[in-house]
Amino acid sequence: MKQFLLDGQPVPFEDGQSILEAARQAGHYIPSLCWHKDFPAHGSCKLCIVKAAGRHVSACATPAKEGWEVESATPEMNGERRALLQMLFVEGNHFCPSCEKSGNCELQALGYEYEMLTSRFRHFYPDRPVDASHPDVLLDFNRCIFCELCVRASRDVDGKAVFALTGRGINKHLVVNAESGRLGDTDFSKDDLAARICPVGVILRKGPGFAVPIGERTYDGQSIREQKLKEEES
Amino acid sequence: MSFELETAANREGLRRVAIDPVSRVEGHGKVTLLLDDAGHVKEARLHIVEFRGFEKFIQGRPYWEVPVMVQRLCGICPVSHHLAAAKALDPVVGALTVTPTADKIRRLMHYGQILQSHALHFFHLASPDLLFGFDSPVQQRNIVGVAGAWPEVAKKGVLLRKFGQEVIRITTGKRVHGTGAVPGGVNRSLTAAERDELLAEADRMIEWSHEAVHLARQLHEANAALYDDFGLFRSHLLSLVRADGALDLYDGHLRLRDARGQIVRDAIPCADYDQHIVEEVKSWSYMKFPFIKELGPTRGWYKVGPLARVQNCDFIPSPLAEVERQDFIARGEGEPIHAPLAYHWARMIEMLHAAEIIRGLLDDPDLLSDQRMAGGPRGREGVGIIEAPRGTLIHHYRVGEDDLVSYCNLIVSTTHNNQAMNEAVRQVARRYLDGRQLTEGLLNHIEVAIRAFDPCLSCATHALGKMPMVVELRGADGALLDSAERGG
Numbered sequence: 001m002k003q004f005l006l007d008g009q010p011v012p013f014e015d016g017q018s019i020l021e022a023a024r025q026a027g028h029y030i031p032s033l034c035w036h037k038d039f040p041a042h043g044s045c046k047l048c049i050v051k052a053a054g055r056h057v058s059a060c061a062t063p064a065k066e067g068w069e070v071e072s073a074t075p076e077m078n079g080e081r082r083a084l085l086q087m088l089f090v091e092g093n094h095f096c097p098s099c100e101k102s103g104n105c106e107l108q109a110l111g112y113e114y115e116m117l118t119s120r121f122r123h124f125y126p127d128r129p130v131d132a133s134h135p136d137v138l139l140d141f142n143r144c145i146f147c148e149l150c151v152r153a154s155r156d157v158d159g160k161a162v163f164a165l166t167g168r169g170i171n172k173h174l175v176v177n178a179e180s181g182r183l184g185d186t187d188f189s190k191d192d193l194a195a196r197i198c199p200v201g202v203i204l205r206k207g208p209g210f211a212v213p214i215g216e217r218t219y220d221g222q223s224i225r226e227q228k229l230k231e232e233e234s
Numbered sequence: 235m236s237f238e239l240e241t242a243a244n245r246e247g248l249r250r251v252a253i254d255p256v257s258r259v260e261g262h263g264k265v266t267l268l269l270d271d272a273g274h275v276k277e278a279r280l281h282i283v284e285f286r287g288f289e290k291f292i293q294g295r296p297y298w299e300v301p302v303m304v305q306r307l308c309g310i311c312p313v314s315h316h317l318a319a320a321k322a323l324d325p326v327v328g329a330l331t332v333t334p335t336a337d338k339i340r341r342l343m344h345y346g347q348i349l350q351s352h353a354l355h356f357f358h359l360a361s362p363d364l365l366f367g368f369d370s371p372v373q374q375r376n377i378v379g380v381a382g383a384w385p386e387v388a389k390k391g392v393l394l395r396k397f398g399q400e401v402i403r404i405t406t407g408k409r410v411h412g413t414g415a416v417p418g419g420v421n422r423s424l425t426a427a428e429r430d431e432l433l434a435e436a437d438r439m440i441e442w443s444h445e446a447v448h449l450a451r452q453l454h455e456a457n458a459a460l461y462d463d464f465g466l467f468r469s470h471l472l473s474l475v476r477a478d479g480a481l482d483l484y485d486g487h488l489r490l491r492d493a494r495g496q497i498v499r500d501a502i503p504c505a506d507y508d509q510h511i512v513e514e515v516k517s518w519s520y521m522k523f524p525f526i527k528e529l530g531p532t533r534g535w536y537k538v539g540p541l542a543r544v545q546n547c548d549f550i551p552s553p554l555a556e557v558e559r560q561d562f563i564a565r566g567e568g569e570p571i572h573a574p575l576a577y578h579w580a581r582m583i584e585m586l587h588a589a590e591i592i593r594g595l596l597d598d599p600d601l602l603s604d605q606r607m608a609g610g611p612r613g614r615e616g617v618g619i620i621e622a623p624r625g626t627l628i629h630h631y632r633v634g635e636d637d638l639v640s641y642c643n644l645i646v647s648t649t650h651n652n653q654a655m656n657e658a659v660r661q662v663a664r665r666y667l668d669g670r671q672l673t674e675g676l677l678n679h680i681e682v683a684i685r686a687f688d689p690c691l692s693c694a695t696h697a698l699g700k701m702p703m704v705v706e707l708r709g710a711d712g713a714l715l716d717s718a719e720r721g722g
Contacts, residue, residue: 097411098295098303130294132636138296206637207327209298213414213422214407 103217261691350398357391369675
């Protein structure tokens with residue numbers, strides 16, 4: 001079987017597999033936020049950045065190649081990941097202490113995983129009002145990281161195309177596909193895949209806030225590294 | 235309106251002395267004194283100089299975030315805000331009564347909070363003044379000094395607080411800023427192992443709390459002339475009491491006594507608080523001044539907290555604390571005790587009560603039940619009132635059809651005591667500072683008076699958008715060139 005070296009460890013792969021897929025399958029963790037096994041690679045969050053053949057590439061979007069030497073868990077790569085996380089945190093309004101997603105949030109878990117102790121950059125403090133028009137689901141745009149998982153799930157699985165990203169560069173933002181721009185004016189349902197795929201705290205079920213106590217949330221007792229590798233095994 | 239010594243008749247030429255910051259209290263405040271050439275006090279004010287604004291930015295947030303968000307008002311008594319918010323929002327999810335399990339776990343959490351906060355205040359913040367003397371060397375006047383001179387006292391204080399923090403951790407998931415209470419109930423019960431962990435220490439906490447009551451009492455009685463007179467002023471007393479008149483720090487109705495001990499308002503339902511309590515804003519402090527509407531700002535101000543509660547209730551529903559309450563009341567010889575330094579004694583009686591309540595609750599099997607949540611037809615408004623360690627704490631919310639908070643009003647324990655603390659400061663300034671050469675020890679007398687109330691200044695500043703303001707433009711010679719004013 002073909003293989004490449006990930007931080008010096010041999011990783012077998014099949015033709016067409018990305019570096020990230022092959023690594024996870026072999027029990028090696030490369031972080032990600034926008035990647036999901038059921039969707040094509042997106043390559044937007046850049047958390048899976050690795051150095052392959054001397055170049056920075058997104059591990060989720062780069063097919064593995066025989067004999068490559070890939071650097072991932074190095075101080076250099078992890079430092080860059082930490083900087084990316086810091087930029088994601090300052091770009092939105094991520095107030096973990098009162099966020100229902102706290103403990104289940106992948107962005108927060110990665111902050112811990114990569115020992116992000118400060119936001120380092122100037123906060124943007126964008127003004128992003130919440131959308132509470134839907135009876136069952138709250139949209140809190142303050143926490144959006146533009147991974148487009150909800151966009152893809154709604155369009156490709158739910159068949160509704162409720163969400164889209166609009167604007168460019170620093171003005172990019174998530175919008176709802178309705179004349180009013182309000183979720184309550186779409187056919188979005190709490191049972192849609194898009195309602196439960198958000199890795200952060202944008203799309204939240206109304207009502208049962210903080211029903212799961214501290215200590216019983218996904219990343220309370222295990223790191224995101226352990227959790228994601230466990231998911232890969234099952 | 236203005237009280238005596240609140241504002242000098244003519245402020246020109248007066249010497250300004252500032253105690254900034256006031257130390258060994260929660261939050262940031264300062265005291266300013268204006269003195270004439272002979273050292274006579276012409277003005278004395280306790281200013282709250284920090285600003286929070288929770289009432290404003292909680293608007294537009296989903297209601298279920300509120301108990302978790304508003305507890306960040308404070309790192310000392312977050313549980314009080316957490317529970318007051320959850321109580322206020324119970325009707326919003328239709329839980330007009332919560333389950334016995336939820337009620338008891340919330341009470342356990344609350345009395346754990348009372349115990350740790352009272353221990354923190356008495357041993358860490360106040361005892362250095364009381365044990366060493368108000369004008370003892372400043373290097374000694376701290377908990378490290380107490381640990382050196384009275385190691386057993388300091389150790390018990392630290393461990394009492396630790397026990398209270400453990401109760402909070404077990405009921406909320408964290409020692410500070412957990413998530414135990416949710417609108418409609420609680421999110422976790424106790425396991426038998428957690429209950430047993432607390433049971434192993436609970437009797438010792440009662441014993442040590444009992445000793446603390448006796449220590450506070452001995453300090454008071456050993457220097458009765460000072461303790462009975464220091465910063466003395468008379469005022470109404472406000473607190474929650476249970477329907478049968480018992481001390482209840484978690485729930486009940488509002489009762490107001492006048493300065494002579496007569497009940498002048500009783501059985502006020504929590505939801506009606508705003509028909510009786512209004513707040514006045516003054517230009518020189520971020521903390522508002524509440525008073526009883528029918529009595530007006532001159533006569534209607536009051537004090538809250540342990541001194542008010544222990545004397546406002548008819549009895550304490552735990553045996554050891556009730557005996558201590560009776561001894562305390564007897565000292566008043568038929569009149570309420572208004573001495574600010576008596577707060578310490580009353581506070582320790584409450585700490586003993588909290589330890590007894592915790593011990594009693596730990597025998598209750600409901601703590602282990604999974605019947606945690608209640609619900610019913612949704613409501614749109616709720617008021618939650620709780621007796622926080624420092625006094626009556628009021629949370630009031632309205633929630634829109636979209637589940638977002640549309641209105642928030644918080645009247646925090648320390649805010650109720652604003653006028654009372656200012657009165658105590660002025661009394662001490664008159665009695666001890668007037669006409670004398672000011673020293674650090676003398677200025678500490680002012681802080682001792684403030685500390686007696688155990689104020690939490692950071693909790694109490696929410697006057698966003700309501701603050702009256704005067705902006706003056708002065709030339710290099712000090713002459714007023716222009717001014718602009720905004721009313722409250």
